[in-house]
Amino acid sequence: MKNIGKRPRGRPRALDRDEALETALQLFWRHGYEGTSVADLTAAMGVTPPSLYTAFGSKERLYQEALDRYGASYGSFTARALAEEPTARQAVERILQESVAVYSEGPAPRGCMLASGAVTCAPEHTMVVADLSKRRLATISAIKARLDRAVIEGELAPSTDTEALAAFYAAVVQGLSIQARDGVDRDVLKTIAATALNAWPGAASGR
Amino acid sequence: MKNIGKRPRGRPRALDRDEALETALQLFWRHGYEGTSVADLTAAMGVTPPSLYTAFGSKERLYQEALDRYGASYGSFTARALAEEPTARQAVERILQESVAVYSEGPAPRGCMLASGAVTCAPEHTMVVADLSKRRLATISAIKARLDRAVIEGELAPSTDTEALAAFYAAVVQGLSIQARDGVDRDVLKTIAATALNAWPGAASGR
DNA sequence: TAATTTTTATATTGATCGCTATGAAAAACA
DNA sequence: TGTTTTTCATAGCGATCAATATAAAAATTA
Known part of the structure; x- marks a missing residue:
């Protein structure tokens, strides 16, 4: 059986990527890049650091995604x-x-x-x-x-x-x-x- | 004997306060408050942290003095x-x-x-x-x-x-x-x- | 010279930085 | 059920943050 349109194999992520990105956007918008720490971000998202890094790669790439989202909204x-x-x-x-x-x-x-x-x-x-x-x-x-x-x-x-x-x-x-x-x-x-x-x-x- | 217009009592400071303040101004101007670390400042001034703190009190007060100097120059x-x-x-x-x-x-x-x-x-x-x-x-x-x-x-x-x-x-x-x-x-x-x-x-x- | 005063350099403080190694948990596969 | 795959939480990595405790150094004063 092929896996089309179904759930992927591993443990499902508890992190809602879209929602988390919006949270990041708001924090970065208010406090800027240097003024927002990864601890701030994970706390606001309600997750632990590894989840953030699996989903977004790094603080810098998360910031760029947040900027993209800002530009689109x-x-x-x-x-x-x-x-x-x-x-x-x-x-x-x-x-x-x-x-x-x-x-x-x-x-x-x-x-x-x-x-x-x-x-x-x-x-x-x-x-x-x-x-x-x-x-x-x-x-x-x-x-x-x-x-x-x-x-x-x-x-x-x-x-x-x-x-x-x-x-x-x-x-x-x-x-x-x-x-x-x-x-x-x-x-x-x-x-x-x-x-x-x-x-x-x-x-x-x-x- | 009174001490009028003479050198104060203790060890003379190696730090030229005016020169150090100009150095701080330049660094803060370029990199902003959060982007300039105390280590950056002391390195550029050529002194060690205690000298900076005895002369200016704190990073925040040094920044305000740098802003004053900027406004006056x-x-x-x-x-x-x-x-x-x-x-x-x-x-x-x-x-x-x-x-x-x-x-x-x-x-x-x-x-x-x-x-x-x-x-x-x-x-x-x-x-x-x-x-x-x-x-x-x-x-x-x-x-x-x-x-x-x-x-x-x-x-x-x-x-x-x-x-x-x-x-x-x-x-x-x-x-x-x-x-x-x-x-x-x-x-x-x-x-x-x-x-x-x-x-x-x-x-x-x-x- | 001895005592006093101030600044200096060395070395560190606890906290926080961005980030990750490890292994358990939770799902789909066989 | 057992294997595989992925994400999860715990805990902690080395580095750097702003700021200091300590004591030697260098000056004036007595």
Whole structure:
């Protein structure tokens, strides 16, 4: 008899991988990579270290999986806004607004997991810093690609520096992330987002 | 005989306190609070742990002293721009430009020590996170105070939301800090700064 | 020179770090 | 039932964490 769609051979795992990954995401989001210990993770998951290592390999790989999960859930609004909104400007506007909503949510605001995860780090964790950096730069590239399309479609002037404009809005989002964690009032964050839109090429900034 | 202006009684310290503090500043700036160990610090200073502890008390107090030193040296351009420039707009412009210069300096850009020091942290280091947060918020307040003065002097309309405008430019500076660390090209950073100025109330953002 | 004071270096402290060797437990196979 | 396979919990690995107890070293003071 073949084993198709049935249980595998050994002892079934007590660890719900999906649930455990969400727990890891929450801890890493709040405390960052270096601020979250394996003991913290296993305690929150309700398992012992060997179970964690069998399921995820290492703390570093678990962190990367948590980042992937973040990008596919809480952090997915950026990609969705870029894909769904009819204009680049509306996409950027939605990104700014949803950033405020997601980052300042809950009793202890968490900001952006990519922006606040591990900007600085011990030399031995360079890989983690580089990985996060890559993900942040990828976000800028995604915004830039949408702006380039807007140039082609005539929404933006051909002379537009799309790379710098994308980096500018990414910078505002990163700043929103830090200030959300600092407890800056949500209304202020919303106004920051609105102010950033005044820098949109050709926009008349209000008096 | 009294001891006035002479050497104190005991064995003279081999540790140059000022020099050691600058060394600590550099390490903390690069690797953050959690990413810098006492062993790293003593090794770079060329002393043994007891010397560090008699001179600075604890790692946490040394970090705070390093932050003070940063604010009085590398990070002093903000306060100076706010005090020296004739208009609020020129002050903000200078802050943005000098941010780019300072944050992207050197072979391994360090960003802002306040913005990248310890956004996330282990629960047992909450004091450090809170201290950094307080310093970042103080910067926003300083900018706001200058904008309030600009309102009084007629440079800005009375309806201006000075708190949000100050928070906006602080957010851009914080984003610049992150992207400088990520290795974003210096010219792009400069254009981000210029773009942010287009959001200045009443400014016409270029086509 | 002898006593006092302060800093120094050596060596360690207990705690925690990420991680794993070991063997029992729990399932599917034969 | 007995074998095989996989995960489980117990316990502990060496390394590193921030911080110190101890006592020798180096200065001033008497």
